[in-house]
Amino acid sequence: MTGKYDYDLFVIGAGSGGVRAARIAASHGAKVAVAEEYRVGGTCVIRGCVPKKLLVYASHFAEDFEEAAGFGWTVGETSFSWKKLIANKDREIDRLNGIYIRNLEKAGVEIIESRAVLKDANTVRLVADGREITAGRILVAVGATPFRPDLPGVEHAITSNEAFHLDALPGRIVVVGGGYIAVEFAGIFNGLGAETIQLYRGPLFMRGFDEDLRKILAEEMVKKGVDLRMNSDIVAIERKAGELHLKLADGDVLKTDAVMYATGRVPNTAGLGLENAGVALGPKGEILVDRFSKTNIDSIYAVGDVTDRANLTPVAIREGQAFAETVFNDNPVAVDHSIIPTAIFSQPEMGTVGLTEVEARTRHGEIDIYKTSFRPMKGTLSGSDEKTFMKLVVEPASQRVLGVHILGPASGELIQAVGIAVTMGGTKAQFDATIAVHPTAAEELVTLKEKWQPPAARAAD
Ligand code: NDP
Numbered sequence: 296m297t298g299k300y301d302y303d304l305f306v307i308g309a310g311s312g313g314v315r316a317a318r319i320a321a322s323h324g325a326k327v328a329v330a331e332e333y334r335v336g337g338t339c340v341i342r343g344c345v346p347k348k349l350l351v352y353a354s355h356f357a358e359d360f361e362e363a364a365g366f367g368w369t370v371g372e373t374s375f376s377w378k379k380l381i382a383n384k385d386r387e388i389d390r391l392n393g394i395y396i397r398n399l400e401k402a403g404v405e406i407i408e409s410r411a412v413l414k415d416a417n418t419v420r421l422v423a424d425g426r427e428i429t430a431g432r433i434l435v436a437v438g439a440t441p442f443r444p445d446l447p448g449v450e451h452a453i454t455s456n457e458a459f460h461l462d463a464l465p466g467r468i469v470v471v472g473g474g475y476i477a478v479e480f481a482g483i484f485n486g487l488g489a490e491t492i493q494l495y496r497g498p499l500f501m502r503g504f505d506e507d508l509r510k511i512l513a514e515e516m517v518k519k520g521v522d523l524r525m526n527s528d529i530v531a532i533e534r535k536a537g538e539l540h541l542k543l544a545d546g547d548v549l550k551t552d553a554v555m556y557a558t559g560r561v562p563n564t565a566g567l568g569l570e571n572a573g574v575a576l577g578p579k580g581e582i583l584v585d586r587f588s589k590t591n592i593d594s595i596y597a598v599g600d601v602t603d604r605a606n607l608t609p610v611a612i613r614e615g616q617a618f619a620e621t622v623f624n625d626n627p628v629a630v631d632h633s634i635i636p637t638a639i640f641s642q643p644e645m646g647t648v649g650l651t652e653v654e655a656r657t658r659h660g661e662i663d664i665y666k667t668s669f670r671p672m673k674g675t676l677s678g679s680d681e682k683t684f685m686k687l688v689v690e691p692a693s694q695r696v697l698g699v700h701i702l703g704p705a706s707g708e709l710i711q712a713v714g715i716a717v718t719m720g721g722t723k724a725q726f727d728a729t730i731a732v733h734p735t736a737a738e739e740l741v742t743l744k745e746k747w748q749p750p751a752a753r754a755a756d
Pocket of ligand 1: 444471472473474475476477479495496497500501502528557558559560605606607637638639640
């Protein structure tokens, strides 16, 4: 390809979306360069999903050691080394970073280690050496960055970025926020032995998720030792005599060793020169795109968290792939964002796909709910009283399963498989026709017989 430009495609940002787009475009014969100012792999690989999951595994052991006794095991004295965990995690991240680099190189993509900013609709400037490069298409895939509210002393707070590199495990930590990152890190710190408080500003965290999951997660996290405080917010942070004093809105002061904000992420569009090219942004600074990830400027596209559509790695990868197919293989592909299975690596874990009960009632009026809550088999000997919960949201007329919500061990793995059925438009009858796998927790998904009735309706029976 190429013509009057240096490259057919210039990708800014070598994260999940950018790397996939670059590789696929190159495989279709495009001349491609990708600029990255930090490390190839992006948030997910370097300081997101991957290291987070490794820390989640690590944090489960305390509970596992305890539960082993019921199965006849005597576990000797245990100890935990944060330094060793972080060093091992860093080694794994280095390995993955190397694989990402090699895959780009194998695909013939040129990697440029520099921040790149837009000069105009077809030109970028490399901040490292001031070089200007032209490209037929520019793909912005720069992701998002943790947001911390502006309050006195917030500079003392860390975010997930720093949490992966702390010198030591804090003895006490306060996690602020009530979304994915906050619940996952509260579970990690608590499991590893830090005295963990989680503060959420509203009445119940995990807003937007199914109400039952939100309530049960809160109960289970408290049972595991997280000091979960809803309707609580920090108004100022002070460092005093080696500890942090967090002044709360209600006047209380919390003393802690570290405070981590997990209060959302903002698209990385500041200082990117998007205004030089006339790219339109939304209210959060996100790049506005159409179904094919094209901005209002014909030569400029954007994928992943910078567009604030569904901020999940597999979605960014899909968007990157679809962009490359559309633009470099003459095969228009639009990503369907309507059904996205997702896992939250809280403790216990949650998996969810499709509509919540509230969303389904709003859209469809009457709906059928099937749900069950039980103590999984392992708990009978381990002594754990952790609940597993499953819920199906069904549209009565078509019997289509609109949503599935699961809390319990391996919910992330389960929801991936159930997500296929929901994406295919599976009905309750088809779930029921599926032979159960016994003994598993998942068999409940195909054996739920009775429609759930609200307590008032049951009392009237
Ligand atoms: P989320 O948007 O999920 O949650 C942000 C939380 O912070 C909400 O509880 C919000 O409260 C609260 N909040 C926002 N602003 C303030 C404020 N000024 N003061 C106090 N609280 C505030 O963001 P996360 O940071 O947890 O995660 C970012 C994104 O990363 C997620 O959207 C998700 O897509 C992705 N992610 C996915 C993971 C996965 O797939 N397992 C894991 C980790 C991240 P309120 O509800 O009241 O607005």
